[in-house]
Amino acid sequence: MSKMHVKLTVNGKQVEGLAEPRTLLIHFLREDLKITGPHIGCETSHCGACTVDIDGKSVKSCTTFVAQVNEADITTVEGLTNDDGSLGVLQEMFREHHGLQCGFCTPGMITRAHRLLQENPNPTEEDIRFGMAGNLCRCTGYQNIVKAISASADMLKAQKEAAE
Amino acid sequence: MNDQTMTPEERAANLKGMGCARKRVEDVRFTQGKGNYVDDIKLDGMLFGAFVRSPYAHARVVSVNKDAALAVPGVVAVLTAEDLAPLGLHWMPTLAGDKQMVLADGKVLFQGQEVAYVVAENRYIAADAAELVDVEYEELPVLTDPFEALKSDVVLREDLAGQTEGAHGPRKHHNHIFTWEQGDKDATEAVLGEADVVAEEMVYYHRTHPCPLETCGCVASMDKVTGKLTLYGTFQAPHAIRTVVSLISGLAEHNIRVISPDIGGGFGNKVGAYAGYVCSVVASIVTGQPVKWVENRMENLMSTAFARDYWMRGKIAATKAGKITGLWCHTTADHGGFDACADPTKFPAGFMNICTGSYDIPVAYLAVDGVYTNKAPGGVAYRCSFRVTEAAYFIERMIEVLAIKLNMDAAELRRINFIKAEQFPYQSALGWEYDSGDYHTAWDKALKAVDYEGLRAEQAQRIEDFKAGKTRKLLGIGLTHFTEIVGAGPVKNCDILGLGMFDSCEIRIHPTGSAIARLGTISQGQGHATTFAQIIASEIGLPADDITLEEGDTDTAPYGLGTYGSRSTPVAGAATAMAARKIRPKAQMIAAYLLEVHDNDVEWDVDRFAVKGAPERFKTMKEIAFAAYNQAIPGLEPGLEAVSYYDPPNMTYPFGAYICVMEIDVDTGEWEVRQFYALDDCGTRINPMIIEGQVHGGVTEALAIAMGQEIAYDEMGNVKTGTLMDFFIPTAWETPNYTTDHTVTPSPHHPIGAKGVGESPNVGGVPAFSNAVHDAFRPFGLVQSHMPHDHWRIWKIANGLGMHG
Numbered sequence: 001m002s003k004m005h006v007k008l009t010v011n012g013k014q015v016e017g018l019a020e021p022r023t024l025l026i027h028f029l030r031e032d033l034k035i036t037g038p039h040i041g042c043e044t045s046h047c048g049a050c051t052v053d054i055d056g057k058s059v060k061s062c063t064t065f066v067a068q069v070n071e072a073d074i075t076t077v078e079g080l081t082n083d084d085g086s087l088g089v090l091q092e093m094f095r096e097h098h099g100l101q102c103g104f105c106t107p108g109m110i111t112r113a114h115r116l117l118q119e120n121p122n123p124t125e126e127d128i129r130f131g132m133a134g135n136l137c138r139c140t141g142y143q144n145i146v147k148a149i150s151a152s153a154d155m156l157k158a159q160k161e162a163a164e
Numbered sequence: 165m166n167d168q169t170m171t172p173e174e175r176a177a178n179l180k181g182m183g184c185a186r187k188r189v190e191d192v193r194f195t196q197g198k199g200n201y202v203d204d205i206k207l208d209g210m211l212f213g214a215f216v217r218s219p220y221a222h223a224r225v226v227s228v229n230k231d232a233a234l235a236v237p238g239v240v241a242v243l244t245a246e247d248l249a250p251l252g253l254h255w256m257p258t259l260a261g262d263k264q265m266v267l268a269d270g271k272v273l274f275q276g277q278e279v280a281y282v283v284a285e286n287r288y289i290a291a292d293a294a295e296l297v298d299v300e301y302e303e304l305p306v307l308t309d310p311f312e313a314l315k316s317d318v319v320l321r322e323d324l325a326g327q328t329e330g331a332h333g334p335r336k337h338h339n340h341i342f343t344w345e346q347g348d349k350d351a352t353e354a355v356l357g358e359a360d361v362v363a364e365e366m367v368y369y370h371r372t373h374p375c376p377l378e379t380c381g382c383v384a385s386m387d388k389v390t391g392k393l394t395l396y397g398t399f400q401a402p403h404a405i406r407t408v409v410s411l412i413s414g415l416a417e418h419n420i421r422v423i424s425p426d427i428g429g430g431f432g433n434k435v436g437a438y439a440g441y442v443c444s445v446v447a448s449i450v451t452g453q454p455v456k457w458v459e460n461r462m463e464n465l466m467s468t469a470f471a472r473d474y475w476m477r478g479k480i481a482a483t484k485a486g487k488i489t490g491l492w493c494h495t496t497a498d499h500g501g502f503d504a505c506a507d508p509t510k511f512p513a514g515f516m517n518i519c520t521g522s523y524d525i526p527v528a529y530l531a532v533d534g535v536y537t538n539k540a541p542g543g544v545a546y547r548c549s550f551r552v553t554e555a556a557y558f559i560e561r562m563i564e565v566l567a568i569k570l571n572m573d574a575a576e577l578r579r580i581n582f583i584k585a586e587q588f589p590y591q592s593a594l595g596w597e598y599d600s601g602d603y604h605t606a607w608d609k610a611l612k613a614v615d616y617e618g619l620r621a622e623q624a625q626r627i628e629d630f631k632a633g634k635t636r637k638l639l640g641i642g643l644t645h646f647t648e649i650v651g652a653g654p655v656k657n658c659d660i661l662g663l664g665m666f667d668s669c670e671i672r673i674h675p676t677g678s679a680i681a682r683l684g685t686i687s688q689g690q691g692h693a694t695t696f697a698q699i700i701a702s703e704i705g706l707p708a709d710d711i712t713l714e715e716g717d718t719d720t721a722p723y724g725l726g727t728y729g730s731r732s733t734p735v736a737g738a739a740t741a742m743a744a745r746k747i748r749p750k751a752q753m754i755a756a757y758l759l760e761v762h763d764n765d766v767e768w769d770v771d772r773f774a775v776k777g778a779p780e781r782f783k784t785m786k787e788i789a790f791a792a793y794n795q796a797i798p799g800l801e802p803g804l805e806a807v808s809y810y811d812p813p814n815m816t817y818p819f820g821a822y823i824c825v826m827e828i829d830v831d832t833g834e835w836e837v838r839q840f841y842a843l844d845d846c847g848t849r850i851n852p853m854i855i856e857g858q859v860h861g862g863v864t865e866a867l868a869i870a871m872g873q874e875i876a877y878d879e880m881g882n883v884k885t886g887t888l889m890d891f892f893i894p895t896a897w898e899t900p901n902y903t904t905d906h907t908v909t910p911s912p913h914h915p916i917g918a919k920g921v922g923e924s925p926n927v928g929g930v931p932a933f934s935n936a937v938h939d940a941f942r943p944f945g946l947v948q949s950h951m952p953h954d955h956w957r958i959w960k961i962a963n964g965l966g967m968h969g
Contacts, residue, residue: 020288034206035197036197036203039201039377039378040458041377041378041379041461042888043461044461044887047893049377078196078197078198081196087192091196094195095187095188095192095195098187098188098853098856100195101429101690101691101858101861102377102426102429102689103194103426103689104376104377104378104429105377106195106197110195128896129896129897129899130896130897132895132896133895135895136888138375138429138431138865138893139689139857139861140861140864141860141862141863141864141899142860143860143899143901143902144857144860145896146896
């Protein structure tokens with residue numbers, strides 16, 4: 001099958017490559033770019049393990065062709081680590097509040113939570129539960145995930161206030 | 165502060181040992197997307213395998229034409245049963261003593277069964293080519309009902325024709341697998357015949373699936389130069405897989421290295437050996453290239469490892485005052501097309517004989533009949549120890565049914581029948597010796613915590629309001645007191661394929677006082693790297709942060725039977741403590757030598773040996789470790805390490821009291837969990853944070869199972885719930901918050917008193933949710949309604965009771 005040229009910004013870096021028109025973004029990320037944080041859990045958009053951030057929106061990369069997002073700015077969980085290599089706020093709060101167990105849903109969860117907190121920096125528990133409902137977790141029962149996201153919101157607010 | 169000035173308590177706290185809510189060491193990798201799951205593995209020249217699967221539940225395979233598939237550029241091979249037969253690999257043994265087709269050998273027995281295996285340069289080409297394999301089928305009559313199957317002339321397993329003896333005794337019919345009997349039938353039936361009251365009910369625990377977020381998969385890599393096979397995979401039991409691969413492939417076991425990398429949840433799904441593993445190994449041997457196979461979600465739900473599907477007919481006898489006098493159960497177990505249940509060999513129905521539950525029942529009888537149908541094989545313990553969730557659901561429903569018959573409060577009925585604290589160790593009528601328990605204390609604590617009397621008063625008012633037309637919502641109070649049986653198990657009666665179910669730990673202390681420990685288990689999210697280091701920290705006084713845990717590589721880890729059935733802490737956790745305790749005596753001799761005193765003149769003190777009566781004279785474990793590697797100590801070998809293979813003397817018996825308060829809309833069937841209280845007693849608590857997380861997750865899986873999740877088939881044997889659109893997994897939106905609580909009744913036979921907890925919440929949660937639904941409708945005449953209690957089925961209950969006017 002003929003291939004097309006794709007150009008993306010992934011986690012702040014310019015990348016390019018060749019892909020078939022039918023190549024899914026999740027496969028391009030995982031197999032061509034070796035960005036294996038986003039996972040494949042269902043291939044039908046239900047579980048959210050493949051969630052990435054595309055131009056400021058949470059997107060399930062298992063049902064997106066890489067051709068659809070040519071020239072896009074993509075962030076994966078790998079891009080949410082601090083520049084000095086330390087854990088980002090969400091990553092740290094997920095660890096602090098035991099918001100993960102097997103870790104398979106975690107990259108999608110954290111990437112979605114990252115966008116949720118951009119959309120709504122002051123979420124209630126209900127906002128978090130609704131905003132995260134596209135991401136399934138089989139291990140945690142969500143209670144600690146909600147706690148981790150809520151704590152992240154508080155910490156990000158405090159950081160913002162300190163910076164202002 | 166230094167070693168001299170810190171109190172023993174401060175020094176103990178620094179170790180982050182048992183009892184500490186230590187943060188997980190795994191999370192630094194996982195939160196950054198740096199886990200290493202099987203689909204993350206990419207080897208040079210790696211090919212991809214994909215299955216051609218049967219669209220029919222029962223059909224003859226007339227022909228398989230692979231020409232078109234082989235013509236696709238990039239396709240390397242297409243395997244069928246015919247290709248595997250010369251190697252003797254077209255069938256494989258199952259964990260239950262049956263055999264199973266690797267690729268369809270003349271016929272298919274369930275929808276989704278593996279028919280051919282396509283190997284190609286990438287997953288897209290493999291999928292394309294799989295579409296082009298032309299299989300001609302001839303449809304056969306389909307049996308999806310086990311009761312029907314036992315009467316039908318249709319022979320499902322033609323390969324077993326004429327065999328009246330199966331792996332577990334006589335077969336009564338060509339679709340019958342085994343009968344398993346426990347307890348005293350005559351005595352139980354005599355009690356039932358004379359009892360004041362007998363409640364009888366059919367309790368169905370529907371077919372469902374563990375559905376971990378990561379599906380099953382593997383990468384097989386045969387090195388033709390060295391003759392070594394490396395098999396990476398989602399294996400809950402890597403050592404057992406190595407042995408099985410060796411036995412069925414003929415490769416010498418030392419030439420096989422099995423590696424379980426990070427596993428994205430298991431819940432029993434990843435215990436078994438699947439066709440994908442066998443085909444990948446064969447394909448790698450044939451091609452000389454690594455071959456990856458990862459099932460998609462639909463394949464996962466259709467073909468690997470269903471759970472439950474038990475039809476449990478029960479009779480429970482009691483006095484008028486509510487004292488239970490006997491329990492009878494006959495179970496019809498739907499095992500699908502092959503008996504691939506994952507149970508210890510001598511237990512074809514797992515530990516279903518724990519079905520007397522938390523109650524002192526003098527006499528009981530259990531019979532289980534296993535049956536072949538045209539459904540997927542599996543029968544794994546989905547977040548429970550072998551069939552314990554079925555047993556717990558059965559007894560906790562029967563108690564409720566009996567309470568209705570006696571017109572008694574179900575909490576009180578439980579209380580008067582609990583095994584009393586002073587009766588432990590308790591010998592159950594069905595053959596188990598419960599190690600320890602204090603059920604009354606747990607029960608009273610739970611009832612008080614939720615204000616049980618207040619809830620009943622509120623419920624009574626609600627019923628009045630409902631009858632007066634003031635509300636259309638009912639209130640259900642779901643009670644459960646469960647007893648688990650985990651930690652399989654004693655080698656004398658527990659084995660899988662002849663492999664005793666011990667487990668192991670090897671600890672090596674490094675010269676600078678850090679350590680590595682390797683275990684025969686494998687974490688799938690339970691946090692072993694965190695908690696087992698805590699056990700070692702407490703036992704040998706080195707900080708948990710200085711201890712690396714390694715599991716899952718059969719070339720380096722000691723042999724063990726793996727992680728399922730809540731056995732890691734009861735068995736490998738015990739081995740960990742015992743290995744640490746083997747290190748202590750040598751450490752003591754080294755300390756005494758360094759302190760120039762007799763061995764008996766030093767004593768253990770948190771993280772050191774100190775001279776008796778002179779605590780200021782001591783050697784820390786760190787100092788002892790260094791000395792072990794640089795001092796020539798007369799009579800002692802250098803080094804400081806130990807290995808323990810632990811064969812547990814008994815199972816452990818965690819228990820708990822769960823209470824669910826549920827609001828139910830009579831007109832829509834919608835439910836909302838208003839409150840869920842979970843009290844667990846798992847004995848000694850190693851890491852409270854992780855225990856709480858296990859309970860949250862396990863109760864949520866129970867919520868799924870009780871309230872909507874099922875593997876449903878139509879009469880043609882089509883799977884109706886093959887994607888996450890149809891297969892219910894609760895989201896954050898419908899999942900409630902849980903209140904966790906505990907009592908601590910240590911196991912008397914476990915080195916640290918721990919019992920295991922990962923599966924308790926699923927075992928206790930399912931009856932708690934289901935009983936809440938039943939309880940809501942009890943005043944309106946409901947006795948029994950089968951799970952899952954989705955909105956439609958709840959609406960049907962209300963409708964059937966005439967509540968829609």
